Amino acid sequence: MSIEQLKVFVTVAELQHFSRAAELLHLSQPGVSMHIRSLENEFGTKLLHRSSKRVKLTEAGEILYRQAKAILQQYETAKHEIDRLNQVVSGSLSVGASFTIGEFLLPKLLASYARLYPGVEVQVTVGNTDEIERLVQAHELEVGLVEGELQRSGIRSETFMEDEMIVAVPAGHPLAAYREVTPEALQDQVWIFREVGSGTRAYNDRLIREWGLRVQRAYVLSSTQGVKETVAAGLGIAVLSRWTVGRMLATEELKELRIRGQRLTRLLSLIQGEERAGTLALDRFVQQVRGLRTASSG
Incomplete structure (x- = not known):
């Protein structure tokens, strides 16, 4: 029994699939099957119930799975401690x-x-x-x-x-003609938001709350690229990291709206x-x- 065989067995058990395990481990499917057969021969019992759709642990397989997880964890701990001792970064x-x-x-x-x-x-x-x-x-x-x-x-x-944030508006937006505006100028705008759980969305929500803004309407997208493209298409405005909009500012697909007296960072x-x-x-x-x-x- 080897560490490699235990890794293969645990991966097959957790994915419940030979081909997915082979893909994850960068092995051929016959190679994965060979490792499992070797373990079954060594222990003299069947470890997995195989079917066309998935595999399932036998009672003996459940026992080996629990012990194999512990062995692999101990192996990794020992390896890390020895690597640290020898200053080997691997x-x-x-x-x-x-x-x-x-x-x-x-x-x-x-x-x-x-x-x-x-x-x-x-x-x-x-x-x-x-x-x-x-x-x-x-x-x-x-x-x-x-x-x-x-x-x-x-x-x-x-x-x-620190990450600098900006208010991005479409090139044709009425506010785009101004060098800077007050937060009050953002009342009753259509906003393009990221989804709840996003750091950008949390920052957006906090700004709107602190500035006391009324939101006319909001659209929610689950990607920054989607938000940028939606703003560029003229549907609304958004607060985004400067990193994410550099190219679209350069091509003037988006305009930066400077807010008087405010430095937007997170x-x-x-x-x-x-x-x-x-x-x-x-x-x-x-x-x-x-x-x-x-x-x-x-």
Whole structure:
């Protein structure tokens, strides 16, 4: 019995499917079947009930699954401790990012990290802030990069960068002709929002509340690209990160509406589970993110 065989067995058990497990593990389906057969031969019993649609653990398979999970966890812990002792940056790293960060900041960060630490396999999940928080809290992600204020307990957070926000309007909007306006000029506008759970949506809601704005009508879209395109099409206005609209401002598909006496910014945060032990790969990634804070303040 080998660690590789246990990894294959656990993956098949959790996905309940040979071909999906093979795809995830970058193995051929016959290779996955061979590992399972080897384990069944070693233990002298059937571990999986196979059908055309899915596989299911036998009673013996349930026992092996529980023990295999524990063995794999102990193996990873030992490997991380030895790597840390030897200062070897390898293994895997699971990173989550909210959409704005995942699309406009994380790619360059990951490219730099991969050049420095090619032995680390990085898995990235991009979702809205609420989704990334939930996954970090559940220890399904080692680290997350998100926008806005945290809503969950059991999470450590540190600010690493400030993000400038702007009010974006269509090129043909009546307010686009003004160099700047007061918040009051935004009364009774049609707004284009991100979905609830998005850091951008939370910021938008807070501004509207603080400025006491009446919203004539609102449209909700689940992507920043969708919001930008909808604003450019003339349907309404939106508050977005400057990162996300740079090209459309340059081509004048969108116009920036400056708000008198207001500097629109929000904080970006690095989050981790409170009681999760870090690996050397995670430590190096966190150091790189903290470097962004130093660069942005320098």
